[in-house]
């Protein structure tokens with residue numbers, strides 16, 4: 723039976739679930755492994771960590787993270803996505819005793835306060851509008867332990883002409899004003915408003931993706 727999506731005003735990708743694993747490497751120009759390795763490095767993983775992947779899609783990076791975790795020590799990677807079909811695909815291909823997936827909206831997480839050592843999100847925040855961005859960052863803050871790390875990789879102010887072109891073409895071709903918010907540079911201030919330390923941009927990819935790291939203050 724199909725897993726039901728949860729209601730959200732975010733742009734869910736149920737319709738793309740079947741082809742997402744073919745399509746996503748193209749968006750990242752074949753550098754998916756290199757980028758994922760860098761993001762995983764930034765998480766400072768210990769094998770007992772509980773790590774949340776917000777807007778996980780088919781769970782490629784959730785699974786890659788879980789390899790470093792030991793379930794006997796409590797280590798667990800959990801990917802959430804509002805699209806039932808994405809989670810169904812993720813469970814089928816990638817679930818294990820160290821890697822779980824749940825249908826859930828980022829703006830309404832069903833986890834306890836301070837229950838994750840780190841939080842990651844890749845290419846998700848340009849799928850939700852400003853108010854949901856605020857709510858999703860507030861939820862990430864709530865579920866993260868004090869001192870825990872958050873890594874966000876997403877569209878931000880373009881850093882090259884190529885990045886500018888990709889950002890603006892996608893914003894208009896996809897009719898996605900949420901991308902417009904990202905490329906105007908709203909993410910750092912929203913992260914800070916949610917209570918996190920001032921985020922730092924640690925690297926950029928293709929002129930349109932920026933990687934932010936920050937912590938929940940102790």
Ligand SMILES: C[S@@+](CC[C@H](N)C(=O)[O-])C[C@H]1O[C@@H](n2cnc3c(N)ncnc32)[C@H](O)[C@@H]1O
Nearest residue numbers: 730732733734735777778779804805827828844
């Ligand atoms: C571009 S995909 C990114 C997937 C994956 N993180 C990656 O990097 O390949 C964005 C995902 O966000 C999900 N999404 C959209 N709105 C959401 C919401 N409010 N809560 C959780 N997931 C949502 C979509 O269903 C989609 O799977």
